[in-house]
Amino acid sequence: MTQLLEALAWIADPTRWSGPGSIPVRLLEHLWYTLLGVGIAALVAIPVGLLVGHTRRGRGPVVALSGAARALPTLGLVTLFGLWLGIGLTAPVLAFVILAIPSLLAGAYSACEAVDPRTVDAARAQGMTEWQILTRVEVPLGLPLLIGGVRLAAVQVVATVMLASYIGNGGLGRFIFLGLNLSDYPQMLGGSILVVALALVIDLALRLVERLTAPRGAART
Amino acid sequence: MIAFENVGKTYPDGTTAVEDFSLEIASHEAVVLVGTSGSGKTTLLRMINRMVDPSRGRVAIDGEDVAGLDPVRLRRSIGYVMQASGLLPHRSVLDNVTTVPVLRGTSRREARSRALELLETVGLDPALARRYPSQLSGGQQQRVGVARALAADPNILLMDEPFGAVDPIVRADLQQEMLRIQKELHKTIVFVTHDIDEAFLLGDRVVLLRPGGVVAQQGTPQEILAAPADDFVRSFVGADRGTRTLHVEEIEGRRIVVDADGRAAGVLEPPAGGAARA
Numbered sequence: 001m002t003q004l005l006e007a008l009a010w011i012a013d014p015t016r017w018s019g020p021g022s023i024p025v026r027l028l029e030h031l032w033y034t035l036l037g038v039g040i041a042a043l044v045a046i047p048v049g050l051l052v053g054h055t056r057r058g059r060g061p062v063v064a065l066s067g068a069a070r071a072l073p074t075l076g077l078v079t080l081f082g083l084w085l086g087i088g089l090t091a092p093v094l095a096f097v098i099l100a101i102p103s104l105l106a107g108a109y110s111a112c113e114a115v116d117p118r119t120v121d122a123a124r125a126q127g128m129t130e131w132q133i134l135t136r137v138e139v140p141l142g143l144p145l146l147i148g149g150v151r152l153a154a155v156q157v158v159a160t161v162m163l164a165s166y167i168g169n170g171g172l173g174r175f176i177f178l179g180l181n182l183s184d185y186p187q188m189l190g191g192s193i194l195v196v197a198l199a200l201v202i203d204l205a206l207r208l209v210e211r212l213t214a215p216r217g218a219a220r221t
Numbered sequence: 222m223i224a225f226e227n228v229g230k231t232y233p234d235g236t237t238a239v240e241d242f243s244l245e246i247a248s249h250e251a252v253v254l255v256g257t258s259g260s261g262k263t264t265l266l267r268m269i270n271r272m273v274d275p276s277r278g279r280v281a282i283d284g285e286d287v288a289g290l291d292p293v294r295l296r297r298s299i300g301y302v303m304q305a306s307g308l309l310p311h312r313s314v315l316d317n318v319t320t321v322p323v324l325r326g327t328s329r330r331e332a333r334s335r336a337l338e339l340l341e342t343v344g345l346d347p348a349l350a351r352r353y354p355s356q357l358s359g360g361q362q363q364r365v366g367v368a369r370a371l372a373a374d375p376n377i378l379l380m381d382e383p384f385g386a387v388d389p390i391v392r393a394d395l396q397q398e399m400l401r402i403q404k405e406l407h408k409t410i411v412f413v414t415h416d417i418d419e420a421f422l423l424g425d426r427v428v429l430l431r432p433g434g435v436v437a438q439q440g441t442p443q444e445i446l447a448a449p450a451d452d453f454v455r456s457f458v459g460a461d462r463g464t465r466t467l468h469v470e471e472i473e474g475r476r477i478v479v480d481a482d483g484r485a486a487g488v489l490e491p492p493a494g495g496a497a498r499a
């Protein structure tokens with residue numbers, strides 16, 4: 001309990017809220033790394049996931065690949081890529097991309113698969129092109145699931161981004177690793193609390209987006 | 222003109238839905254395909270707009286093999302009322318009806334004003350235009366389906382059991398609406414049903430199908446009733462159950478037509494200038 005209070009006191013200390021290396025700076029760095037990881041992963045995984053979901057082809061290999069990617073230990077990846085690519089942002093971001101891809105893929109293909117095949121059939125029968133079916137029917141109807149994938153990926157990455165600091169980058173992990181080295185437990189715990197809080201906020205925000213994007217009219221069926 | 226030329230369909234799982242089917246449908250004609258469940262009616266209908274590609278033979282519209290036409294353009298030019306309304310759940314009634322015209326490049330505003338007219342044509346209160354399909358009754362959804370099929374003013378209208386899911390009163394109402402629309406618009410209609418009464422009511426010509434898309438008999442309702450080709454047709458049209466045999470009874474000096482159950486079906490009027498032939 002006292003440790004928790006000390007950690008909260010560490011966070012509340014006004015000197016930690018301005019200047020270089022302050023909490024806001026680390027928080028923004030943390031968010032930025034998360035955005036990079038999830039953003040790059042989304043550029044790859046969402047189109048592939050939608051393609052798989054729309055065509056119902058290649059689901060097997062994609063699921064297998066996602067499973068394999070899920071099984072990779074992210075710390076190991078960061079270390080490995082760090083050794084290979086050196087200190088800097090490339091190695092950890094690459095690891096985060098790999099971490100984020102499975103959830104994004106699953107969100108994207110399940111978004112398509114969740115749409116009633118009869119609805120897709122009707123859209124096709126009206127003369128929509130495959131692209132129009134995807135963008136005007138499947139994506140709007142499956143959007144909450146797609147966003148759900150983004151939410152899972154973001155929460156996983158935000159919790160893991162502290163590993164970036166492990167090989168010399170910024171982010172909230174700095175506090176954790178610094179605290180660990182200095183045996184400064186309030187700082188370590190404070191950093192962890194901030195990471196957890198950030199993850200919760202992101203989770204909540206994206207849950208809200210999921211709600212807002214739920215297609216109107218489909219709710220009552 | 223729509224021509225089925227020895228078409229057949231075997232689905233990838235090996236089911237032969239249609240063996241060998243040929244039929245010509247003239248422009249402005251309403252042809253009804255009737256048959257029991259699974260006799261291949263939907264399969265045949267969907268060959269016209271290339272939602273199903275025949276495994277054998279060809280379907281031609283005005284002499285042109287549909288296999289050579291762009292499916293997207295073909296489908297936009299043909300109205301299709303689906304077996305289960307097939308409305309897009311995330312779009313309002315109005316947006317559902319304007320789907321095809323908008324895809325074809327009509328301005329949204331023009332499409333909307335026409336859609337509102339169409340809703341009235343099919344007997345729907347335009348106040349429903351802003352609702353979503355899930356907020357409509359089954360019968361209302363079917364009417365929207367009909368309005369949507371008419372929206373791009375297609376020459377060909379495909380209707381797959383459009384009134385199957387509604388109660389008999391609403392169905393009768395929709396059938397009358399349909400007859401009125403046809404009188405006004407003169408579309409080429411291919412209508413699918415398993416209700417023989419509906420077929421006789423709406424069809425200029427009726428095609429009775431056995432399983433496998435085999436034609437049991439085709440002709441005008443009168444021809445089929447006058448001379449059912451075989452027992453299958455006879456039982457299908459209800460001739461052998463006596464439900465279609467009528468006889469005349471004299472009651473209080475008037476000639477009343479009575480059906481097999483003894484219910485009065487109507488009053489027999491003598492043909493103009495002659496005596497009634499009973």
Ligand SMILES: Nc1ncnc2c1ncn2[C@@H]1O[C@H](COP(=O)(O)OP(=O)(O)OP(=O)(O)O)[C@@H](O)[C@H]1O
Nearest residue numbers: 232234236238257258259260261262263264265415
């Ligand atoms: N996509 C498909 N794959 C495999 N078999 C199919 C497919 N679609 C239809 N069939 C089969 O083909 C046969 C004819 O089906 P179809 O849907 O054309 O019948 P229908 O006359 O429209 O029946 P209903 O009155 O029940 O709608 C049935 O045996 C059906 O199971």
Ligand SMILES: [Mg+2]
Nearest residue numbers: 262263304381
């Ligand atoms: Mg059918």
